[in-house]
Every structure is written in structure tokens, then in C-alpha cells.
Amino acid sequence: MRKKYTIPTYFAFGWLGFAVFLAVFGSFIPIDGYQVIHGDFIDSPPFTSGHWFGVDSNGYDIFSGIINGARLSIFIAVVSVGLGGFIGSLLGVTAAYYRGRYDSVVNTAFNVVLSVPNLVLALALVAVLATNVDINEAVPTWRRLITLVMSLTIVIIPILGRIARAATLAWSGREFIVAARSMGMRDRHIISRHIVPNVLPALIAVGFLAVGVVIIAEASLSLLGVGIPDGASWGGMIARGRNDLEYNPHALYIPIIALAFTVISTNHVGDVLRGKLDRREGRL
Amino acid sequence: MNSMMSIGNLHVRFATPFGSLEAVRSVDLEIPAGASVGIVGESGSGKTVACRAAMGLLSGSNVQRDGTVVFDGKELTAMTREEVRNEFGTGMAMIFQDPMTALNPVRRIGTQLSESLRLRLGMDKKAALARSAELLSLVRIPDPEAMLKKFPYQLSGGMRQRVMIAIAISCNPKLLFADEPTTALDVTVQAQILQLLSELRRDLKMSMVLITHDLGVVANHTDFVAVMYAGEVVEQATTAELFANMKMPYTQALLNSIPNIEMKSGERLQVIEGRLPNPVDRPKGCGFVTRCSYAQQKCHDEHPPLLDAGNGHLYRCWYPLGHTIARKP
């Protein structure tokens, strides 16, 4: 029996589509950029004409900020999960396939990195990697961005790597893999044609969950003041909104809602995919 | 003879995504006091569901039960859940098929055994443990004191089944349901467990319902037999009458499929060709028609009623065995 998609699933896909659309085409929307100061509208509440989501206490339009934040937050999340997933699964799949000492080294490395809490690891990496040679000189934004993505990638590698390793271990014991081996097929062929297609669905499902993790981690880093400067991401907007929450609460809760919707959606999609996968595995 | 349990027109339906599944259809069954009644049938014939439904152990929003069940003069089907629960243990008890799964893996044998003694009979902890040890020796477990402290995973299958029997008889039930009590056990252990059950029934003056797919077991350990097929009782008689004067081709097929000593334990019997009819969308004729070597056109068209062959022997067949005149080649 085929399970129909429910309303939350449509909502999740809809929201993610919308957010990605904003991230990709946001700069073509004909409104002022997020750094334009609207001096006359400072602290305007939502639904002010021309400023749907209101204006914060710096005079920045919040709607414009959300669009720009979508671009940054989603870019950072997708790139880190993509990169981390690629490196992690490369390590995980080969480790589980070849076993032996290589596997125990990789597995131990995963466990070691996983034993440091996500945010502690990300913080430490960002701090170390973003240290300037000249201490008095500010770190340029592009370097901050690269540092951030690198750090979050390192956080993601063992998370997805371990999933890939576990899935490969489960699959490489199956008869068709053993059969392929006994036919004298090359390892590279077996991995790419037989193992990867079977491991990929699990990775994609967990990858969606990882996107949520990264979005939250990026926002947390911004709140701690080591994210992208000048509050361009959603986390940065939340950090800025926090400073003035008494008079201007919408500058805080609007980016929180945007971020929460996105994380709920990625988690839900990841969950639906995992459920589908479980049913498929159940039938095998 | 007094009636211990009388089941009248019992229906059990499960709501499934594929439609309503009628697992038990119009089952009437009489369990006389002190007697042993065998219910025989293949896996999926509805024998387990019928017994659990009669006891009131089926729960869930997707289960619908109709009919009347009278136990020891009380109508279970008209009682509240709480009232029915009061009959469990002291009135009716059940032994499950697989002793590997029917004992709680995280609780000690002593705890599981003394639990019903304390809660149902109001014994204190010490008395309950002492009685538990007695019960374990009653089911011939050596060194019962040590056994009380063990966890189920530390026991062999036969030992676990004995523990389960001890739990079931702990509150002196009047009626014991034994649901394939030996299927999951080794052949050598099977005979011992059945022997034990028969002796306990006699000593404790219990009635027993023995659910099995093995007519050989029925022959040695029961007074009455009901054969079930596709949710219906298809033949019913005293054990002696049934074996002397078998009416149903299905019963005969079951008899021919008795396992022999070479079979591995737990192996499913596949001797009868074909499969049970689809329980959601049943054929209008006899359910056995596609598998019956004696089937005629009438068997395809009309559902046979329960007929009486005299002295309580009921059967559900248009062309019963020993009725060769009507049968065409």
C-alpha cells in the first residue's frame, strides 16, 4: 500500500522550495537591499506599508534581511553538508568495505570527533582557523565565511560518515555483493555500482537532518559573536534582534520563525524519507 | 456434564488497510467442565484468534468482536474489561506458543511467577516466593530456589515452557488455554510437556483447551476435538468418534501431515497443497475447494452448512468421507 503524503509534508516541501527560491533568486526581487537604512521607519512594527515584516532599530528592513539571510544560511548549510557528506561517506564507505586497520583508524577518528559536542567543536575550529596573523586587523568577511563552512564541514564529516559506514557494513554482507566479488569484479566497480546506490538513500535522509543541525549551529555561532559579521545570516539577525528585544520584538521573532520553519521542514523531510526507506528495507 | 465455557456465534473482524478481515466466523464451541478440548487447524485458520477473543485478550481500535461467551455461568461478553480481568489467572489462564517471547526478558523468573500470586491471591512477598518454588517443582523443574533468581535468557526452551505453565496454573485456574504449547520445542521435549499438561489437568481438575496443528497430539491428550479452517469450525466430535468416523477431507489431510521424527523443530507443515483462501475476499463456496481432491461443482457454488452426523459429530462438507455414492470421479 502506498502511503499518501500528508499536509505537513506538502508544507515542508513548499517552505523549503520557497526558501531555496529566495536564496537563489532573492537578489532579483525589486526591493531595497538589506543594508539600506530606512531612517524614518526605525522600529516600525510588521505590516507597515512598504515594510511587511517591519524595520529593526538600526533601520534595516526585516523582509529584505530575511531574503538575504536565506541565501547565507542555506548556502552555508548546503555547502557544509554536501562537502561533509562527500568526504564522510568516502571515508565511511571505503572503511567499511576494506575493513581491517584502515577501518579501525577511521572509526576511531569518527568516535573521537563525535565525542566533542558539535557546537564546542565548531566554536573551537572557527576560533582557531579565523585567527589572524596580525591580531589587530579584522578578519575579512570572505575568510570568515570560508572558515565557518570548513568548521561546519568537519562537524558533519563523522555524523554522515558513520551512517555511511554502518550502511555499507550492512550491505557488503549481502549475497549480491559477495557474488559480485566472486565474479572477480574490481572493488571500485562494486563500490560505485552496488554499494553506493544502496547507501545513498539513507545518507540523503540523514543529510536533510544534518542541514537542520548546521542551520542551528550557524545561528548559535552568530549568537556567540563568531558568525558572519554584520548580522547578515538569520542567526546574525537573531543576535541583533536580541539586543533590543524590549522595544522591537519582531526583529527577534521573525528571523526565529523563518529559521524554525526551515529546520522543522528539513527534519520533517528527512523523517519522511527515512520512513520510506525503512518500509523499503522491511520488504527486502 | 456442566459447561465450563460456551462460545456462541463468535465473530472476530480486524480492520486492515485492505478492508475488513474476518478472522473468526460464527464459531460455536462447548467446553465441558473437566474436559480437554483440542482445536486443530493450520497456521492462520483462526484457532489462536478465536481463543484470545473468547478470553477477551484481543484489544486495539481495529478489533471487532461479536457473539456470546459464557464462562463458568458468567457472560464474559456482557462484562466490563475490569470484570473480565478479574477472571484472568484465577478463572482462565493461557500458555503461549513461544516460550522465548512470552516471558518478560528483563524480569526474574521469581518476580514473574510471584507477581500473580501477590496481586491476584493477595499473598505477601515471602509466601508468594515459597509458593513459586512449589509451583516450579510441580512442573518438575530441578532446584526451583535457584531458578527463581534467573532471567529467562538463561533458560532452555523446555525450561521456559515449564515456567510458563507454572505461571499459568499459579492461581488455580478452572480453564487453561494452551496455545500450541510445544510447537517451538524440540521433539523430545514436546512429549514431556504434553504429558506434564495432562497430568496437571487431572491433578488440579482443570478444563483445558489445547490448540495445535498436530492431530497426533489431539488423539493422545483430548476428549473433544474441533477442527478449524479459514475461521470456521469445520468438524467437531469427541476424539474417539472423530478418529473412528472422519467426515472432512480437510481433517484427513491434516492427519496425513502429522510431522515425523526427522522434521526439524519449528518447521512449518507444508504438506497440504495450496493456500488458505484470502480472508478479506472469501470465495462464496467452500473455503477448502481449491485444495480438496474431492471437490465438485456444488462445492464452488454453495457454502456448506454445519451438518449433524449424530452423537454430536458435526461437519461442514457437501461430500463427506465415507459417502462415496454421491461422489463422481
Next chain:
Amino acid sequence: MRGSFWVKRLAQLLITVFGVTFGCSLLVQLLPVSPAEILLPVGSPEERDLLTKEIGLDRGPIGYYAKWLGEFVTGDFGDIYYSGGTEEVSGRLATALPRSLLLMIYTQIVALSIAIPLGVWSAYRVGRRADKVISNTLFTMSSIPNFAIALVLVLIVGVRLQWLPTLDYQPFSAGPWEHAKHMIMPVLSLSVGLVASYTRLLRADMIATLREDYITMAASKGLSDRRVLWRHAFRPSSVTLFTSAALNMGGLIGGAIVVETIFATYGVGFEVFAAISGRQYIALQSMVAIICIFYVLFNLTIDVIAGYVDPRTRDRRINA
């Protein structure tokens, strides 16, 4: 044979601790600038050389690590350097650790005591309305980051209603209510997400357990539903729950960084943050090591507890 399991387990844990601490010390040496230069921005080259020697950074990666480890095991966690002088990390941790531990323990207690009844109840009512409402609400809540809950609490409970203070920490000795007043919001922020994931785990395991024969068996003894649920079904269903609760202790330290910063609780999370933003990398190395050791210890504890909760795992270990 059980002995060999524990030996293996301990070896694993030691490797993890060594790996993390060695990784941290490598990171310190990978800095593009010498830590001495960061710690003494206005010092003379001689002073910096002296500091480099004192920290052991002139000894190469292994030498530096050995020196750090030797000091670490004797309780010398290094110093935090100010322009005016130094402060021992161990002193800072002595005030910060109890706060964080209390915060985490309260969080776990709150989360578990809400999640366990919810999980058992929704498994008992699986597929019915109550179950669906609980499951969907919790799923949504689990996706909301803890800092968002913290900030919304600050906004509503602290700023608008003025019910609770939004900053600072008071020890229990200052009075239970004073202590609680400062803990309620941080604990709530951290526990909401946990409630959701714990309920989910327990519900799934409970549903599977309730299908087991031994549950029908327990019902056939004439036990009440309540007793069957709690005495028979809960314990075999709770291993995953407690394992994940222990694993979450590590994650909680991460979450606590942000929450402790928002509420100015000044626990370990905050100290880590302060060390990073103050570029106190030597102090950071010791703090991460301590967090990792706690994480590893929690894991070990849960192994012991799991063996008690589900005796089958003891058996599995012997075979492992």
C-alpha cells in the same frame, strides 16, 4: 569473559580521551600565530620566549602534549592570561562545573519526567487522537533550536511579564527559590527539545514491546493495564531512551554554551565561549578535555545502567 568486555570498553574510552586531547593540542600548534604572541600582545620578545618555554610550545607536538598531559592529570589545567596577570583555569572551573552539572541534571530530570509518561501514554493510545496530537506537537517542538526558546522565554516571561530574572545565577545556598528562579528558564530552554526526542524514542520502543507475547501473557494473568504498561513494558523499552539520555549529556554542553551565555549562568559552556573569544587557547584545550572526559564517563555509566535495565545486554556483551 565479562572482564574482557570492560577492558575493551575502557581501552576504547582511553583512546577517545587521548585522541581528543591530542587533537586539541595539535590545534593550538596549528595556530598561524604563536599563542604567546596572542596571550602577551604587548610583551617583549624575551617575555614571549619565556612564556613559550613555560607552556612547552618549544618542545614539538609530542613534547608539548606530554607536558600538558603531565600537568593536566595533576590538576593543573593551565592559566588564563589577562593584561594584568593570570588566573588558574582550575579555579574558574571549580565555580563553573557545579553550575553546568546542576543545569544538565535538572534538564535531564525535567525532560525525562515529562517524556516518560508522554511516551508510555502515546504508545498505549497508538494511532488514536491523543497519540497523534502528542506526536505532532512534539515533532514541531523538537525542531525549534534551544536558543530560540530561550530568547522567547526572555522576551515573554522575563521582559514582558517580569516573572523571572533573565540574568545571573544563584547557588542553592542562597535559598531554594532564589536558586530555582534563575534555573527555570535555562532548564526549560534546554529540555523542550529533549522531551520531544525522548518521547519519540520511548514511544517507538514501547509500541514494539506492546506487541510482544509477554505483554499479552502479563495481561492474561489479570494484571491492570497500568501495571502491564509500567512494570512489564516500560523497562524493556527504556534502554534506548536511557542510552540516548547519556549521549545527550555531551550535546547538552554544546547547547548549554548558548543558553548559559543568554542567561549569564557562567557555567562551563560560558567559560568555553569566554576562552574562545578571549583567545585563551591553552585554557580552551583543558576545558575541551574536561568536557570530553565527562562525556566519556557518562557513556561508561550508561553501559553499567543498561546492563541493569536489560539483563539481555549483559549476555550480548559476553558474546561481543
